[in-house]
Amino acid sequence: MDRRWRSVLLDTLVMTAGFGTLTMMAVAKPDVIAHFGIDDNAYEWQHIAYVFGLFIAFLLGHTRIYEGSFKRSVAIALSWAAIAQALIPLAPNWYVVVFLRFIQGFVVTLVPLFSTQIAHFFVAERPFAKGIVLSGIFWGGVFGSMSAKYAVASFGWKGGFWVTVIIMYAVLALWWVLTEDFEIIHRSEGEARINVWKMPFTWVLGFTFFPALWVIFTIIGFSASLGYSMGWTKEHVATLSTSLNVSKALWSIGMGYVGYMLSRKNPSAKGLFRAIVQVMIFSYAVAFIGLLVYGKAMLAGNYTLALASVVLIGALQGTGPAFWTSAPATYPKSIFPKASFALGLISNSANAIAPTVTEILARQGTGLALAELALMPILGILTLLAVSRMRLPVEELGDAA
Numbered sequence: 001m002d003r004r005w006r007s008v009l010l011d012t013l014v015m016t017a018g019f020g021t022l023t024m025m026a027v028a029k030p031d032v033i034a035h036f037g038i039d040d041n042a043y044e045w046q047h048i049a050y051v052f053g054l055f056i057a058f059l060l061g062h063t064r065i066y067e068g069s070f071k072r073s074v075a076i077a078l079s080w081a082a083i084a085q086a087l088i089p090l091a092p093n094w095y096v097v098v099f100l101r102f103i104q105g106f107v108v109t110l111v112p113l114f115s116t117q118i119a120h121f122f123v124a125e126r127p128f129a130k131g132i133v134l135s136g137i138f139w140g141g142v143f144g145s146m147s148a149k150y151a152v153a154s155f156g157w158k159g160g161f162w163v164t165v166i167i168m169y170a171v172l173a174l175w176w177v178l179t180e181d182f183e184i185i186h187r188s189e190g191e192a193r194i195n196v197w198k199m200p201f202t203w204v205l206g207f208t209f210f211p212a213l214w215v216i217f218t219i220i221g222f223s224a225s226l227g228y229s230m231g232w233t234k235e236h237v238a239t240l241s242t243s244l245n246v247s248k249a250l251w252s253i254g255m256g257y258v259g260y261m262l263s264r265k266n267p268s269a270k271g272l273f274r275a276i277v278q279v280m281i282f283s284y285a286v287a288f289i290g291l292l293v294y295g296k297a298m299l300a301g302n303y304t305l306a307l308a309s310v311v312l313i314g315a316l317q318g319t320g321p322a323f324w325t326s327a328p329a330t331y332p333k334s335i336f337p338k339a340s341f342a343l344g345l346i347s348n349s350a351n352a353i354a355p356t357v358t359e360i361l362a363r364q365g366t367g368l369a370l371a372e373l374a375l376m377p378i379l380g381i382l383t384l385l386a387v388s389r390m391r392l393p394v395e396e397l398g399d400a401a
Helices: 003-027 029-036 040-062 070-090 094-121 126-178 188-193 200-208 210-229 234-263 269-300 303-323 326-330 336-347 349-364 366-387 393-397
Strands: none
Touching: 003 029, 003 040, 003 070, 003 094, 003 126, 029 040, 029 094, 029 126, 040 094, 040 210, 040 336, 040 349, 070 094, 070 126, 094 126, 094 326, 094 336, 126 234, 126 269, 126 303, 200 210, 200 326, 200 336, 200 366, 210 234, 210 269, 210 303, 210 336, 210 349, 210 366, 234 269, 234 303, 269 303, 269 326, 269 366, 269 393, 326 336, 326 393, 336 349, 349 366
């Protein structure tokens, strides 16, 4: 197998292990609540902390933590999740657990790190390769939930947590042995001369992915609470969540391949960016139809229709491979790694506010919250149309600026 594609598969395995093992908190919920003597409301603090950690994580990309060895950087990113996972069973109180879950959110820095690696390997194939890697997040959600049940049953909740730590580092060891290293360089002269935060293009491009993450990080929890209020069983809710994860994984790979087919027709910066915009607009359009169907299903309490709708809603993740290949396609080589973290910070700001805003709207009326979710793909399309009219940084500054 080509070493580049072998690295893509290994990256996917690391993503699957890193994100899949984090499902242990949800599976072990009854044991965790009993151990720390908390109620359901206090338990939700850990999820809020984790999601906020996903947002804050991208600030780390502008520090020296992720400068130098690529392999060392990946090990650090995975260790945010693994070390915190090992410490949770030993936490003296629930507040420490909440803090550790915040730290676990930093594992998302794997995404821009792998984007940088893929940019070194590919040009037109970047969306396809990135689609495969990103699918690991959702395969992790599917297989992590299934394996966590057996781990808790066999080793208890504390032992289950420690088993997942062993799995993460075993996968990292395999990846480390088979992966080639390179240097991640943040050039201080380039940063002083070219500040990605001062570019309007950075802000508009960053917000093109914001609507997708708004829905992705809201819909599972919203569906669960709404489903339980309608009398759905735990199995119903779990099946809906699993189906959505599978859908997102398949759309990630599928739209990544479409992006590759479009990109290879014109591998120039403008051609690559045009392919990125086309893939994201199509994905948003499909997801918009899915969210309309989903809204109708939830208002009617129709579980079968809701389950069918997630096949289309998963298209939201089809925007991911295109978005995460936009930095190397549109920014000069000297600054695109930092641009990736900047774009991640802007887009992931949705994580910090989306669930709360949706919950507030739902208190006013379920239909209002459903309408908000359905309008997000339209917002995404409008933002993409705006950014497609802007001049690329690489056109203004040159490829090696």
